[in-house]
Amino acid sequence: MSERLLDIKNLSVTFGGLNALSDLDFHVDKGEIVSVIGPNGAGKTTFFNMISGMVTPTSGDIIFRGESLLGLDPNQVTARGIARTFQNVRLFANMTILENVMVSQHCRTKQGIMGALFQTGGFKREEQEIREHGEKVLGFFGSRLVGYRLNQPASVLSYANRRRLEIARAMATKPEVILLDEPVAGMNPKESEELTGLIGKLRDEWGFTIVMIEHDMGVVRDVSDRVVVLDHGETIAQGSYDEVSSNPAVIEAYLGRPAEEAS
Amino acid sequence: MSETMNTDDAVVLAPARSAFDQDWRKIVNWGLICALALIFVSLTDMPDKLDKRVIVEPLLSMGYLSLIWIPIALGNFVTREVVLEGMAQHKKGLRELVAGVSVGAIGGAGLALLIWLLDTRDLSDPLVNWNDALLEVLSFGEGVGYGAIFWILASAGLGLAGGALHLLPAIANRLLFAISLTIVLSASLESALDDISEGFQLEWLFEALFEKKGGLSVQGAIILAVFAIAWVLFLGGQAKRGRAAVAARRELSPTKVNTVGLVLIAVAAVVLPMFLGRLTNDLLTNVGLFLLLALGLNIVVGLAGILDLGYVAFYAVGGYTAAIMTSPTSPGLSPELPWWVAIFVVVFMAIVAGLFIGAPVIRMRGDYLAIVTLGFGEIIRLTVRSDWASGFTGGAQGILSIPGADIVGIATVKGTDPQQVLYLVIGFVAIAIYVSWRLENSRIGRAWMAVREDESVAEAMGINTVNSKLQAFVVGAILASFSGAIFAAKVGSVFESSFKILVSIVILVIVIVGGMGRIAGVAAGALVLVGILGGPNQPGLLAEFSEFKLLIYGALLIWMMLKRPEGLIPNVRRSRELHQDEFLQDAWLKAQADDDDDEAVSGEAAPA
Ligand SMILES: Nc1ncnc2c1ncn2[C@@H]1O[C@H](COP(=O)(O)OP(=O)(O)OP(=O)(O)O)[C@@H](O)[C@H]1O
Ligand SMILES: [Mg+2]
Numbered sequence: 001m002s003e004r005l006l007d008i009k010n011l012s013v014t015f016g017g018l019n020a021l022s023d024l025d026f027h028v029d030k031g032e033i034v035s036v037i038g039p040n041g042a043g044k045t046t047f048f049n050m051i052s053g054m055v056t057p058t059s060g061d062i063i064f065r066g067e068s069l070l071g072l073d074p075n076q077v078t079a080r081g082i083a084r085t086f087q088n089v090r091l092f093a094n095m096t097i098l099e100n101v102m103v104s105q106h107c108r109t110k111q112g113i114m115g116a117l118f119q120t121g122g123f124k125r126e127e128q129e130i131r132e133h134g135e136k137v138l139g140f141f142g143s144r145l146v147g148y149r150l151n152q153p154a155s156v157l158s159y160a161n162r163r164r165l166e167i168a169r170a171m172a173t174k175p176e177v178i179l180l181d182e183p184v185a186g187m188n189p190k191e192s193e194e195l196t197g198l199i200g201k202l203r204d205e206w207g208f209t210i211v212m213i214e215h216d217m218g219v220v221r222d223v224s225d226r227v228v229v230l231d232h233g234e235t236i237a238q239g240s241y242d243e244v245s246s247n248p249a250v251i252e253a254y255l256g257r258p259a260e261e262a263s
Numbered sequence: 264m265s266e267t268m269n270t271d272d273a274v275v276l277a278p279a280r281s282a283f284d285q286d287w288r289k290i291v292n293w294g295l296i297c298a299l300a301l302i303f304v305s306l307t308d309m310p311d312k313l314d315k316r317v318i319v320e321p322l323l324s325m326g327y328l329s330l331i332w333i334p335i336a337l338g339n340f341v342t343r344e345v346v347l348e349g350m351a352q353h354k355k356g357l358r359e360l361v362a363g364v365s366v367g368a369i370g371g372a373g374l375a376l377l378i379w380l381l382d383t384r385d386l387s388d389p390l391v392n393w394n395d396a397l398l399e400v401l402s403f404g405e406g407v408g409y410g411a412i413f414w415i416l417a418s419a420g421l422g423l424a425g426g427a428l429h430l431l432p433a434i435a436n437r438l439l440f441a442i443s444l445t446i447v448l449s450a451s452l453e454s455a456l457d458d459i460s461e462g463f464q465l466e467w468l469f470e471a472l473f474e475k476k477g478g479l480s481v482q483g484a485i486i487l488a489v490f491a492i493a494w495v496l497f498l499g500g501q502a503k504r505g506r507a508a509v510a511a512r513r514e515l516s517p518t519k520v521n522t523v524g525l526v527l528i529a530v531a532a533v534v535l536p537m538f539l540g541r542l543t544n545d546l547l548t549n550v551g552l553f554l555l556l557a558l559g560l561n562i563v564v565g566l567a568g569i570l571d572l573g574y575v576a577f578y579a580v581g582g583y584t585a586a587i588m589t590s591p592t593s594p595g596l597s598p599e600l601p602w603w604v605a606i607f608v609v610v611f612m613a614i615v616a617g618l619f620i621g622a623p624v625i626r627m628r629g630d631y632l633a634i635v636t637l638g639f640g641e642i643i644r645l646t647v648r649s650d651w652a653s654g655f656t657g658g659a660q661g662i663l664s665i666p667g668a669d670i671v672g673i674a675t676v677k678g679t680d681p682q683q684v685l686y687l688v689i690g691f692v693a694i695a696i697y698v699s700w701r702l703e704n705s706r707i708g709r710a711w712m713a714v715r716e717d718e719s720v721a722e723a724m725g726i727n728t729v730n731s732k733l734q735a736f737v738v739g740a741i742l743a744s745f746s747g748a749i750f751a752a753k754v755g756s757v758f759e760s761s762f763k764i765l766v767s768i769v770i771l772v773i774v775i776v777g778g779m780g781r782i783a784g785v786a787a788g789a790l791v792l793v794g795i796l797g798g799p800n801q802p803g804l805l806a807e808f809s810e811f812k813l814l815i816y817g818a819l820l821i822w823m824m825l826k827r828p829e830g831l832i833p834n835v836r837r838s839r840e841l842h843q844d845e846f847l848q849d850a851w852l853k854a855q856a857d858d859d860d861d862e863a864v865s866g867e868a869a870p871a
Pocket of ligand 2 (some may be wrong): 044045046087
């Protein structure tokens with residue numbers, strides 16, 4: 001049996017009476033690609049926010065590699081090895097593309113003010129490594145983010161490229177698990193097909209474990225090992241894509257109740 | 264940016280509109296603004312107080328300049344149009360002239376009204392400058408009727424001139440602007456130029472330009488005008504090309520330094536003070552002290568995005584620590600350390616103060632943080648002054664007889680010798696610039712920028728934002744404390760009144776006006792504000808302006824925020840950020856086009 005990376009137990013959170021997520025039980029094994037799907041407002045992003053430490057759960061536990069993540073700050077969670085992207089692309093818009101992937105290696109590097117001031121050997125070596133790793137990560141997306149683009153501010157990128165840079169920035173933190181929040185949202189069919197292929201590569205070539213929120217069912221079908229379906233904060237189904245997509249509760253959540261039952 | 268929007272090339276212009284096809288409402292509005300501005304400036308008494316400061320000997324003084332620029336500028340602005348692509352543009356003609364004249368005339372009528380009121384009413388109670396002297400200046404001693412008619416005609420004429428600027432080709436406008444700027448700037452720099460020309464044995468040049476009793480001579484003004492024209496027509500183009508080349512190289516490799524420029528600046532910093540006189544050296548010392556403060560604040564505000572309004576606290580910590588450590592008469596503790604040893608204590612105290620103030624406030628964001636730091640700035644000053652601390656700080660009596668700065672026993676910088684102090688300041692400014700530059704291009708500096716851009720995302724990307732912000736706060740505190748320590752050695756005494764909140768504000772204004780996040784910008788800001796206008800307690804070159812200093816600071820700040828929020832010498836990133844509406848759309852379209860190229864290259868057709 002493969003190693004269990006993430007174990008989520010009875011996770012719940014309420015926002016002033018709204019049960020954004022209730023009693024979620026969920027696990028991710030090393031090397032898996034798991035999709036989280038569900039209608040708008042189902043609580044998917046909230047789920048990611050809790051794993052990454054930006055929202056504190058009301059109850060339940062998040063175990064990562066045998067240790068609880070509860071009470072850690074977001075930066076500590078990232079340092080443990082969980083990186084994420086944001087649904088509403090939040091790049092450091094006025095930093096260059098290269099700087100975006102350099103700065104996210106912060107928790108993997110350690111040179112301080114003195115190193116920078118005296119330009120010590122250690123500082124220069126580390127700076128070189130940060131740069132090389134950054135360029136390597138950007139190179140994952142072909143020629144789009146490298147070359148003359150390296151020193152352009154992130155704000156000049158097209159929408160699809162911003163999404164790619166978000167993923168690159170998460171990759172640069174050298175994580176174990178990457179949480180992708182709607183990675184293909186707003187892309188055209190060709191671009192999303194290409195990104196689907198890249199998500200597969202993220203696991204196969206880079207060894208990342210991936211949890212992905214996605215509305216595009218084609219993408220979910222193509223890459224997921226398992227699928228979790230949320231609705232109104234409740235887990236309504238878990239399993240392979242085929243199992244989940246034929247589950248009546250899921251169909252109901254997506255298509256609404258048949259008319260005769262509703263009345 | 265405006266250079267690229269040259270309006271007079273190849274744009275098909277619609278015929279000029281009729282002179283009476285006007286937006287009269289707009290004209291009346293601008294006219295009233297013109298009237299109010301003229302009345303306001305008159306009531307501040309600028310025309311009278313600045314009359315002694317001559318620009319061109321018999322023709323123009325700063326006093327009259329304070330009035331006449333208003334109708335010219337407003338007469339021009341009233342018909343200025345935002346040029347949008349695809350919109351019909353009309354030829355300029357009579358219409359602009361009529362609008363300009365009307366605005367000027369309404370403004371002049373306002374001033375005439377003021378003259379009449381000055382004569383008939385007495386409002387000297389709230390308005391301190393409401394007196395006969397003002398009436399005398401405005402009516403040239405020739406009576407109310409003469410003054411009123413003169414100003415209506417003069418202001419209308421100036422408004423006409425402002426409107427006429429629209430009819431001139433762009434190059435003529437540029438020339439006129441360059442000429443006015445050169446003349447006004449030279450006249451402002453008069454005493455510094457006097458001082459410098461002596462050092463370089465160029466008295467003959469100075470005498471050719473300036474009158475003995477002050478102000479440019481007519482001949483001098485003409486020489487300068489010719490120089491300005493030559494500059495714009497010949498040298499300006501080359502300078503711009505050179506700068507563009509440097510900028511292009513910067514874009515490619517932003518961390519690379521311009522070695523030639525650096526060497527030139529270094530040589531100038533070493534050689535120049537030898538040739539400068541007392542006055543200029545002293546002035547530059549003040550500029551340097553504020554530059555040092557501004558560079559520190561630039562790290563805190565410009566890089567890390569922490570709006571610290573109590574920055575003067577660290578200047579005070581530096582000043583007082585140096586004073587206590589070096590002065591033989593400091594009341595409580597008096598170790599009489601040499602200055603260079605005291606500097607280590609100063610750094611230590613700056614770190615302590617930075618952590619002490621920073622730790623509680625750093626978790627706050629934006630406005631809250633600004634208000635709280637504002638409070639802390641005052642708390643430090645009031646503590647220094649309090650009975651409780653006066654055993655060490657001397658309370659309101661301050662600490663006196665601080666010896667000069669002893670540098671490792673090699674040399675002693677006497678506070679009374681401006682040249683030596685200037686060298687000391689230059690040394691520390693060089694350190695501050697080096698620190699800013701190295702940190703900006705390091706892991707620490709990148710983390711600061713990320714925090715400034717989006718604090719919660721920075722946190723989610725693995726940056727401990729609290730630590731990161733504290734580091735910025737402490738580095739800023741250390742640079743400010745250097746400035747304080749030099750200040751103490753220079754003046755020879757410290758009083759709490761030197762560390763009022765106004766200092767914080769002036770430093771912030773320097774950073775904003777100069778260009779946040781850019782070292783050259785901060786230097787330009789310090790030169791213009793402290794060098795020409797003067798610091799909070801230090802006179803600048805325009806000593807006559809000291810009364811109006813804050814007014815001009817405020818006006819400058821408002822104008823900059825509206826027209827050029829990125830500062831005099833902008834940081835590329837910031838100027839993009841602030842002009843995002845224009846820039847983003849542009850960049851986005853370009854990026855989309857590039858993307859299509861990428862796809863074409865990879866040999867696949869993009870779906871429609
Ligand atoms: N910080 C918050 N405070 C209050 N309510 C919140 C907060 N964050 C999320 N919610 C609410 O929780 C519910 C779940 O939101 P969430 O963003 O997790 O949905 P989602 O599944 O990601 O939806 P989408 O598909 O639209 O992205 C929504 O009703 C939302 O309004
Ligand atoms: Mg969401």
